[in-house]
Amino acid sequence: MIPFLDFSREIRRLRPAIDRALAGVLRRSRFILAGEVAAFEREFAAYLGVPHAVGVANGTDALALALRACGLEAGSLVIVPPNSAVPTAAAVLMAGGRPLFLDVERSRLTLSPELLAEYLSTRCRRGRDGILRDRRSGWRVQAVVPVHLYGRPARMRPILSLARAHGLIVVEDAAQAHGAVLDGRRVGAWGRAAAFSFYPTKNLGALGDGGAVATRSAAVAARLRRLRTYGFADGYRLREAGVNSRLDEMQAALLRIKLPRLDRWNAARKRLAGTYLSLLKGLPIGLPQDPEGSCHHLFVVRAKRRDSLRRRLLEAGVGTLVHYPVPIHRLAPYADPDLRGGSLAEAEAACREVVSLPLNPFVTTREVEAVARALRRCLKG
DSSP states (O other): BBOSHHHHHHHHHHHHHHHHHHHHHHTOOBBBSSSSHHHHHHHHHHHHHOEEEEEEHHHHHHHHHHHTTOOOOOOOOEEEOOSOOHHHHHHHHHOOOEEEEEEEEEETTBBBBHHHHHHHHHHHHEEEEEEEEEEETTOOOEEEOOBOOOGGOOOOHHHHHHHHHHEEEEEEOOOTTTEEETTTTTTTTTEEHHHOOOOOSSOOOOOOOEEEEEEEHHHHHHHHHHHBTTOOOOOOOOSSHHHHHOOOOHHHHHHHHGGGGGHHHHHHHHHHHHHHHHTTTTSSSSSOOOOOOOOOOOOEEEEEHHHHHHHHHHTTTTTOSOOOOSSSGSGGOOOOOOOOOOHHHHHHHHHHHHHEEEOOOOOOOOOHHHHHHHHHHHHHH
C-alpha cells in the first residue's frame, strides 16, 4: 500500500532533533509565549522577507485575526474563492464579515483577477458616503482573500492593483503555500497581511495545530499581539475584546527545527511533481499547471469519473484524497445566494474532478513510479 501520507517517515527522520527541541522546552519549563515562540516569529518573518510574524493557535485563527487586525468591520463582505478549505470562509465569519464567493481561473484554480475586476465594476457601487457596496445586497465590500491553493501563488499583481483602486484590504490565505515564490517575492509578503497554518500536513507542519500571521505593518502586528491574548496591551489594561489564540512553545520549537529544511523539502516536492508529469503524459486526465514558484503542496489531477478512479486506485494499493469535494457555497452555512458574485462554474467543475496523488518529501521516486503505473492501468481498464 502506498498511503497518501505517512507521518511516521518524517518522525523517524527528525526524531533526534525533535527530542532535543522538546527536551529544551521541558528544561526551561516555560510553555506559553516564551523564547521559542519569539525566536520562531523572528526566523519565520526573516524567511518570508517581512518585518513581523505573529504566532497564533491555528491557521483559521490566523486568517480571522488578520482580517480583524487590518480593520474589517462587522457585516462587511470579504471576497474569497469557493473551492478552498472551509476554514477560509469560517475565518471570515469569525472576524465578523460575510464571505462573498467569486470564481477561479481554470489553470491555477486561484481567484480570477478578471472576474474580480468584472464584479467590482458591474456588481458594486460606491455610495455618497464613499463606501463600496454590493448592488444586490447593499452590504459593504471591504476585503479580498486570495488563496494560494495547492501551493500555487494566486496572481497577486492584478489583484493588488484592483484592491488599491477600490480601497480593499488584501489578506493572503497562504495556509498551503509555505515557501512559494511569485516574481521573486515570497508568498505571504504581498498583502496587508498573510495567514499561515502549521497543521501537520502542511509543507511546514507542526505536530499539532499552529498558525501565524505575517505582515509588513507594525500597527497590524501590534494589534495581532493584543487580539491573540484577549485584547490586553500593557499589564492588565484591556484595549479591546480579543481571544485566546497562542502558538505554544512546544510547537514553536518543532517548527524551528523544520524551517531550515523547508526549501530542501520543497525542492524534493518539485522533483517528484516533475516525475509525475513526465510519467502521466498522454493519459485522459487533466495534469496540474503549476506556475514556476509553486511549492507543490499537493499534486492534483482532474478526472471526469473521479470517484470511480479513486476506488480503483485504492484497490490497486494507492491512497488518494480530494481537495475539495464540495465548493463552500454549496454547504448549508454559506448557501445564501447573496454571497455569490456571479457564476461559480469553474470552482464547481474542479470540485467534481480533482484528486490528489501522494506527494511529500518522504515519498520515494519508486513510489511515484508505482502510482503512475497504477493510474495508467486504472484508466485503461
